[in-house]
Amino acid sequence: MELVFTKGTGKHDRMDVIRHGAPVESIDCPKQGIIPHDMVHYAVESTLHRRGFIGRVLEGEAASFQMQGDAQSDGVERLVEVFQADGWSGWNSSPADMLDLYLVTCRARECAPLSVRAEDIEAVRGRLLELTERWQSLAAGASLTLAFEP
Template sequence: MQLVFTKGAGKHDQMAVVRDGVAVERIECPKQGIIPHDMVHYGVESTLHKRGFVDRILHGEAASFQMAAEEESDGVERLVEVFQADGWSGWTSAPADMLDLYQVTCNARQCAPLELHAEDIEAVRSKLLELSAQWQSVAVGGHLVLDFV
């Protein structure tokens, strides 16, 4: 499966889910000043090999903003939110602070947290910084294609 992100000129970018060379679903991604939310999912899930939004699509679920609750996937979603906050702060939060925020976020949403360590945070951040650099080089109307298996 491929995720094809297209940089939009307006308030949205777009993500297409491509299977066997055919775009089977498209999602509007509101611009947020950093990489698209679903690209953060890609970075987290491909680095940590956890089941979240992108992995659920890979295994046949429809790409929807309202997926059914699922323990690991819910934990991934909370982690994506923490990484988005880090991105909005310049990608410089200390890993220990991010782990603390993740625990608070999971507790507030009554969600079981994933078992994570500072090294996991650093590995995901490295991937997200790589994706950010790639996304910045994409012109409006251009695409960034990411493979997810």
């Protein structure tokens, strides 16, 4: 599966989902001052090999904001939120602080946390920083294509 992120000129970027033998699905991604939310999903899921939104789309679910809850993907979503918060504050929170925030977020949402270590936080952050650099270098209208494998 390929994810094609296109930098928009207005309030949204776009993600096109390209699966072999299926129609292309597109999602408008509200701009948030960092990379698109679903690109954060890509980094978390591809680095940690966990099934979240992107993994569920790979398995054939519609790429929409209306997915039913699922223990693992709910844990991934909470972790994506923690990485987004880290991005908004400059991508420099300590792994220990991020893990603490993750546990608080999971408790607040009554979601079982995934087993995540400081090394995992650093690995995902490295991927996010690489994607951030690539995304920032794009002009409006340009795209970044990412392959996602199970």
